[in-house]
Each structure stands twice: as C-alpha cells, then as structure tokens.
Amino acid sequence: MFDGDPYLTQVKYVRMIGPRRAGQLARLGLYTVHELLYHFPREYVDRSRLISPFERHSGDIVTVVGRVISCQHNQPRKGLTVTKAAMECARGVFYAVWFNQLHIKKLLKPGTRVYISGKLNKGFGHFEVQVQDYEIITGDGESLHAGRIVPVYPSTGGVTQRMMRTFVHAALEQWHQGYREFLPRRVMDEEGLMALPEALKQVHFPDSHALAEQARRRFIFEELFLFQLQLALLRRNIVRMQKGHSYEPVSELTRKYIAGLGFMLTAAQRRVVGEIMADMDGPHPMNRLLQGDVGSGKTVVAVLMLLRAVESGLQGALMAPTEVLAEQHYLSLTRSLVPLGVRVAFLSGGVPAKERRALLEQIAAGEISIIVGTQALLQKDVEFKKLAVAVIDEQHRFGVRQRGNLPQKGVHPDLLIMTATPIPRTLSMTVYGDLDMSVIDALPPGRQPVRTYYVAPEELSRVFKFAARQVAEGRQAYVVCPLVEESEKLDLQAAVDLHRQLAAGELHECRVALLHGRMKRSDKELVMEQFRSGNLDVLVSTTVIEVGVDVPNASVMVIVDADRFGLAQLHQLRGRVGRGDSQAHCILSARLRSREAAERIKAMKASQDGFYLAERDLQIRGPGDMAGVRQSGMPEFRLANIIRDRDLLGTARRWAKALIGDDPELRAGEYHLLRLALERYNKEGSGYHHIG
Structure with a gap:
C-alpha cells in the first residue's frame, strides 16, 4: 500500500524503524524514505541454492x-x-x-x-x-536473509545487514508504488530501461542476477542522465548571458609582448589563441577550459587574453590556488608587462592590512589593470571597476563554488580555466561538461624527454652524489619531499631535516636552500629569485614547486617518498626539469608498500604523456580518489562509476543535449515529472545547481 510521499516522509514512519533506529540511519545520511530506498546494495550474496553441508569442502x-x-x-x-x-x-x-x-x-x-x-x-x-x-x-512471508539472492548494504555501527534488509523491505512494501516514472518514454524504450517501481524492487531483492543488473543499469543511467542534464542547462544559461563589455582589436601592446618573448608561439598555441579571441569577440561570455601538458605554454596564452582586456581599458584577474604559484605568476607578469606600462598587482591573505587597503582602492578605481592573487580575490571587499577577463589556474585545486565566484566580480566576464593536469575525457564530461575545451597538444621545439628512474630509499645517497656531479657541471637540481615537519601519522622525512642533512652531507659543496609554504612571502620570493638567477644550486622543497616554476637550467628532480604522491602530481613535478638544452633526470625514491604505488611508478617510467598518465591515474585510484576531484565538483554517484560506465555516460550526455535542444525549459507535458526529479536532484546537492 502506498502511504504518502517517499521524498518527504521521514524514515521513522517506516514500519519497524521508529525514532531510535531513525537516529542510527541518520549516521548513514538516510533521513527520508526516498533516501533509504536509494541506499543501494554494494553487492549481492547468492543464497538461493540450498546445498547439503555433506557435499561441500571445509572452508566453503x-x-x-x-x-x-x-x-x-x-x-x-x-x-x-x-x-x-x-x-x-x-x-x-x-x-x-x-x-x-x-x-x-x-x-x-x-x-x-x-x-x-x-x-x-x-x-x-x-x-x-x-x-x-x-x-x-x-511460512508467512518471503525470505529476506537466506534462500535467495541477498543484498549487502553500505552500513555503519548499530545498523546490521539484517536490519537494513528488514527496513528496506518494509519501505518497499509501503512506498514503492508511490514512485512515478520520470524518464521520458522514448529514452526508456530506446535504452531498454527498467521502469522505476520495478527497478526499486529488483535492485534490492532481485529475482535473478540478470534482473539485478538490469535494475542497477537503470539507476546508473538515471544519475548520469540527471547530472548531464544539469550541465546542459548550465551551458544553455551561459549562452543566454550578454557580456557587459567589448574589446578593441589587438594592438601594439600585444605585439610588443610577443616580440619580447624571445621565441615563436607554437602552432598549438596559435590555434588556441584564435579560439579564445573568437570567443572574446562574441556577445556571450567565454567559458573555456584550457588544457596543456607541463611546459606547453598555457601562461603565455592567458597573458595574451589579459592584454586584450588591458588594451580595451578593462581589467583582468588571474587566480591561483597557492600563494607560491600566485607569486610566480605575479613575478612573471611583472617582469614582462611592467616595462610595457601595464600595472600589475598582487593580492593574497598574507598582504599587510595597510597595503591591502590601498590596493583595494586602486582596484576599485580601475587604476590597476591586472590583479594576480589567491582565493583572497573572492573576498567581499574586493571590488573591480570593470573586470572583463577572469583566468583561473590549476582549477582542480579549487572548489566548484570558487570557479563560479570569481566571474561574479564582473558583469559576465570571459572566463578561462587552465590546468596542467590533463583531464581524462571521462572526467571532463562530468566535472567540466559545461565548458568549451581547448588543448595545447604540443610542447615547444627542443624539449627533451626526461629520463625517469626508480630507486629504493637506501640508494638515495648515491642519487644525491649524482646531483652534486650535475651541479659541478653547471646544472641545478630540485629535491622534493611531502612534508614540512615530521608528522606522527606519516613516517616521512621532512623537508626541513632533509635540507639540513644534505647541506652537511652529500651536497655540502653545493649552495642548498629550503623552500616551503610556511615561509614568509618575501623569503620565498628571495629564494626563488636566487634559484632562478643561478645563485643557488639545489632547492629542497615541498610540493609548492609543483607548478608555475620555470628554471631552464634545472636538470635533476629527486622525489623522496614518491609513493605518497598521486600520478598527476608526480608528472607535474617531473615537468619542472627538462626545460633547457641538457638531458634531464627524474629520480623517484619510495618504498612500494602497495600495488597502487608500484603501478604509479611503473606508469611514470613508461610514459611522459600527461593525458595517458591522467587516464592511468584514474584507473589506478578511481574517480573518488583523484587529486582534487572532490573539490572540483565531482559528484559522489550512488552507483555509477565513470570508468566502468563511460559508455553509459556518453549515452546519458547525448540524451541530455537532445532533450535540452528540443525543449530548453523542459516545459512540455511529458517533461513535467523529469523537471521535478531534476529539482529534487538539485536539493540533494548532487549537481551544479549552485553555479552560474
């Protein structure tokens, strides 16, 4: 018997639950009947075949x-x-x-x-x-716990599997007929999807393995489809926006900047610049993701975009996730643009109050053309006079809200999101499905592959002596380890101690400096400038040098405890060397305590293709564990796995685009229930409803 609205009814009203058990279910995030029924089994145990114990072996x-x-x-x-x-x-x-x-x-x-x-x-x-x-x-009811295919649920202390099965079964008996199918009929028919009420029964208490798979496929498609529908609506909303500004044609300032680079733009860079400039000339705000492997020249592309705003009397902002990376951008832009008469400013949480107040006044008055900073740019008191271009670097480290917040500082500014962490296509269809894509798929000419090696920690002394020989030949080296101080939880060698050890040991004849995120801004700037100018030989650092550091003379990268890093992060660190004419070396030292760590090291030795490594990282670690994916808005799907279900993801994407193309408002009578489902999906916090 159907008893009320499952989306609104609290679980305590399910037979045999009550207030005390409802409190236990709340620990699993299950507050309503709908949430209980959408708490799907993680696996099934086949207890349908009754077997005599006298016919089996011990241990079966x-x-x-x-x-x-x-x-x-x-x-x-x-x-x-x-x-x-x-x-x-x-x-x-x-x-x-x-x-x-x-x-x-x-x-x-x-x-x-x-x-x-x-x-x-x-x-x-x-x-x-x-x-x-x-x-x-x-004899007065069907079996739930034995004699059938039995569901096994994600659970928690206080709620046993027997209790979960009993609660779900009771909820199904009371409420499953209260569900109405919301997927459009043509989608259901063409994709062969099981109807919602029947799918709920079969996903929890299947009559066969085949029916369990059919039911799970229906719910996997459902959540992928609703998410893709959200992305399609977001793209439609962006296309509807009208920019509050326009740009002058490219002029002398841009030509002077290009002439001062000292190198020609690659064909890939020129193609991407063309795509961006075409977007900037359009009536709608640009919303573009720029992917490019380490050292491919994304920053130059971003500067050309910022300069277009400056030449038009408008402002641009560049936001980076860490103070060190933001400082690197600021120093780079200062060196190249200030001589051209462009005012560049830096804003972060570490800027002194008096200096900050003066900066905010100049930004609000439009006196500063380009503002580089961290998340400090998002604070309420930061006001732009005429923000036209927003660039976000290393987006995967920011949350989705932050991606949406920077453009709100202007009237629909053009947005460019950059990442040197190549994004597998399966991820880009989810996290970045609302963006247009540009890819710089070629490195500048002359870049040599970096030779990559693995060594056990006991061999590090030999590695550091090799680094000393490279320094004696006129090269420079990085030594990277994960932590700044010893941690009781992680048995890692800290950067501070390693710096002290190397300066007194294998690298005592080298000029060795330490760089980490807790140093004062002025001290970090001094160390980086000394290393860049060749007045330091070896930089012992935490991962603050992962991105944005460009020292062509550096030829050695030693990564200590490499098993503590993700594959994408290892590739980023390796990309700090090999930027000059000499052969570069990346040495990975680790105790391979897990299969995943060994797979990452193997992949690093096998390839220098960032896109291949990103796909491999996704396969090794899974979508939920990818560095930055959670922050980036990767939805926590109940059943879907974007690696395993990539074909269904593509199908869901095609249907979402088709439906929004047919009826952008989903106003047709047949879409009424779908629109309600989408609104519920938003309220659950699964989608992108808080953007745009």
Missing part, C-alpha cells in the same frame, strides 16, 4: 536449511559464549554455531525450520556451519 560458504533438534550454550572462556544448535537435514545432522549471541537459543525451539548461511568446518566426524546469517522459516 554454504546456504543450508535444517530443522532444530536441540540448542545449547557453553562458555569455553570468559567473554566468549558459544551457541550450538543440532540441525537435521535430508542427509543427516549438522551443527550451526553462533558466537556471543545469547538470544539465539530462545529463538531456536526444537522443530523450528531455519535457513543457515555461513562457513563450513569439518572435523572429528561432524559438520559445523559458523553462521554468518540465518532466517527462521515461518
């Missing part, structure tokens, strides 16, 4: 049915109570064993028939089943 997991002959407790030691029931089946007598479950004896009266599932042990002439699950056969 079996499901058997028997009639209780007798039941007794014994306590072999303090704290352990064993309940053993003698059970009769067609082939003879076996024993079912429970540990520390005193209530079992009261349930197992002689003559009671019981489904038993558990591990079989043979010994001393008798057969025992260590019970993992059981169900008393009453």
Whole structure:
C-alpha cells in the first residue's frame, strides 16, 4: 500500500524503524524514505541454492536449511559464549554455531525450520556451519536473509545487514508504488530501461542476477542522465548571458609582448589563441577550459587574453590556488608587462592590512589593470571597476563554488580555466561538461624527454652524489619531499631535516636552500629569485614547486617518498626539469608498500604523456580518489562509476543535449515529472545547481 510521499516522509514512519533506529540511519545520511530506498546494495550474496553441508569442502560458504533438534550454550572462556544448535537435514545432522549471541537459543525451539548461511568446518566426524546469517522459516512471508539472492548494504555501527534488509523491505512494501516514472518514454524504450517501481524492487531483492543488473543499469543511467542534464542547462544559461563589455582589436601592446618573448608561439598555441579571441569577440561570455601538458605554454596564452582586456581599458584577474604559484605568476607578469606600462598587482591573505587597503582602492578605481592573487580575490571587499577577463589556474585545486565566484566580480566576464593536469575525457564530461575545451597538444621545439628512474630509499645517497656531479657541471637540481615537519601519522622525512642533512652531507659543496609554504612571502620570493638567477644550486622543497616554476637550467628532480604522491602530481613535478638544452633526470625514491604505488611508478617510467598518465591515474585510484576531484565538483554517484560506465555516460550526455535542444525549459507535458526529479536532484546537492 502506498502511504504518502517517499521524498518527504521521514524514515521513522517506516514500519519497524521508529525514532531510535531513525537516529542510527541518520549516521548513514538516510533521513527520508526516498533516501533509504536509494541506499543501494554494494553487492549481492547468492543464497538461493540450498546445498547439503555433506557435499561441500571445509572452508566453503554454504546456504543450508535444517530443522532444530536441540540448542545449547557453553562458555569455553570468559567473554566468549558459544551457541550450538543440532540441525537435521535430508542427509543427516549438522551443527550451526553462533558466537556471543545469547538470544539465539530462545529463538531456536526444537522443530523450528531455519535457513543457515555461513562457513563450513569439518572435523572429528561432524559438520559445523559458523553462521554468518540465518532466517527462521515461518511460512508467512518471503525470505529476506537466506534462500535467495541477498543484498549487502553500505552500513555503519548499530545498523546490521539484517536490519537494513528488514527496513528496506518494509519501505518497499509501503512506498514503492508511490514512485512515478520520470524518464521520458522514448529514452526508456530506446535504452531498454527498467521502469522505476520495478527497478526499486529488483535492485534490492532481485529475482535473478540478470534482473539485478538490469535494475542497477537503470539507476546508473538515471544519475548520469540527471547530472548531464544539469550541465546542459548550465551551458544553455551561459549562452543566454550578454557580456557587459567589448574589446578593441589587438594592438601594439600585444605585439610588443610577443616580440619580447624571445621565441615563436607554437602552432598549438596559435590555434588556441584564435579560439579564445573568437570567443572574446562574441556577445556571450567565454567559458573555456584550457588544457596543456607541463611546459606547453598555457601562461603565455592567458597573458595574451589579459592584454586584450588591458588594451580595451578593462581589467583582468588571474587566480591561483597557492600563494607560491600566485607569486610566480605575479613575478612573471611583472617582469614582462611592467616595462610595457601595464600595472600589475598582487593580492593574497598574507598582504599587510595597510597595503591591502590601498590596493583595494586602486582596484576599485580601475587604476590597476591586472590583479594576480589567491582565493583572497573572492573576498567581499574586493571590488573591480570593470573586470572583463577572469583566468583561473590549476582549477582542480579549487572548489566548484570558487570557479563560479570569481566571474561574479564582473558583469559576465570571459572566463578561462587552465590546468596542467590533463583531464581524462571521462572526467571532463562530468566535472567540466559545461565548458568549451581547448588543448595545447604540443610542447615547444627542443624539449627533451626526461629520463625517469626508480630507486629504493637506501640508494638515495648515491642519487644525491649524482646531483652534486650535475651541479659541478653547471646544472641545478630540485629535491622534493611531502612534508614540512615530521608528522606522527606519516613516517616521512621532512623537508626541513632533509635540507639540513644534505647541506652537511652529500651536497655540502653545493649552495642548498629550503623552500616551503610556511615561509614568509618575501623569503620565498628571495629564494626563488636566487634559484632562478643561478645563485643557488639545489632547492629542497615541498610540493609548492609543483607548478608555475620555470628554471631552464634545472636538470635533476629527486622525489623522496614518491609513493605518497598521486600520478598527476608526480608528472607535474617531473615537468619542472627538462626545460633547457641538457638531458634531464627524474629520480623517484619510495618504498612500494602497495600495488597502487608500484603501478604509479611503473606508469611514470613508461610514459611522459600527461593525458595517458591522467587516464592511468584514474584507473589506478578511481574517480573518488583523484587529486582534487572532490573539490572540483565531482559528484559522489550512488552507483555509477565513470570508468566502468563511460559508455553509459556518453549515452546519458547525448540524451541530455537532445532533450535540452528540443525543449530548453523542459516545459512540455511529458517533461513535467523529469523537471521535478531534476529539482529534487538539485536539493540533494548532487549537481551544479549552485553555479552560474
């Protein structure tokens, strides 16, 4: 019987739950009937085949049915109570064993028939089943826990699998008919999808493995489709916006900047610049993602975009995720643009209050053309007079809200998002599906592949001596480790201690400096400028040098505890060397404590293609563990896996685009329920509803 709206009804109203159990379910984030019914099984255990224990081997997991002959407790030691029931089946007598479950004896009266599932042990002439699950056969209802394909749920302390199955079954009986199909009929028919009420029954208590898979496929498609529908609507909203500014044609300032670079733009850079300039000339705000491997020249492209704003009497902003990276951009832009008469400013949380107040006044008055900074640019008191261009670097480190917040500082400014972490196509279709894509797919001429090696930690002394020889030949080196100080939780060698050790040991003849994120801004600037100018030989650093640092003379990168880094991060660090004419080397030192760590090292040695490594990283770590993916707005799908389900992701994307193309408002009668489902999806926090 259907009893109210499952989307609004609290779980405490489900039969057998009540307020106390509802509190336990709340720990799983299950507050409503709908959330309970959409709490899908993580796997299934097939207990549908009843097997005689006398036909199986010791150690097998079996499901058997028997009639209780007798039941007794014994306590072999303090704290352990064993309940053993003698059970009769067609082939003879076996024993079912429970540990520390005193209530079992009261349930197992002689003559009671019981489904038993558990591990079989043979010994001393008798057969025992260590019970993992059981169900008393009453004859007045279907079996939930044995004698069928049984669901296994993601659970938590206080809520057992038996309880979850009982609660879900009760909710299904009361509410599953209250669900109305919201997917359009033509989508259902062409994709062969199971109807929603039936899918809910089969996903929880399937009649067969085939029906379980059909039901799961329906829900995987459903969540991918709703998410892609959100992205399609977001793209449509952007196209509807009208920019509050226009640009003058490219003029002398840009030509002077290009002439001062000292090199020709690559064909890939020129193509991407053309795409960006065409967007800037359009009536709608640009919303573009610029991908490019390490050292491909994305920053030059961004500067050309910023200069177009400056030449038109407008402002541009460049936001980076860390103070060190923002400082690198600021110093680079200052060196190249200030001589051309362009005012560039830097804003971060570390800027002193008096200096900050003066900066904010100049920004608001339009006196500063380009503002470089960290998330400090997003604070309420930062006001631009005429922000036309917003550039966000290394977007994967920012949250989705932050991506949406910087453009709000202007009237629909043109937005360019840059990343040197190549994004697998499967991820770009989800996290960045609302953006246009540009890719710089070629490195500047003359770049040599970096030779990559793996060594055990015991071999590091030999590695540092190699670095010293490279320095003696006129080169420079990086040594990177993950932490600034010793951590009780992570057994890693800290940068501070490593710097002290190397300066007194293998690198005592080199000029060695330390760089980490907790240093004062002025100290960091001084160290980087000394290293860049060749007045330092070796930089011992944390990952603050992962991106944005360009020292062509550096030829050695040593990464300590490389197993603590993700594959994309290792590739970023390797990209700091090999920017000059000499052969570069990247040495990865680690104890390979896991298969994943070994796979990452293997991939690093095998390839220098950032896009290949990004796909490999996704395969090794999974979408939920990708560096920055959670922050980037990667939805936490209930069932979908964007690697396994990439084909269904593409199908969902095509349908979403088709439906929005047919009816941008989803106003047609057949889309009414779909629109309601999309609104609920927004309220659940799964989508991009808070952007744009």
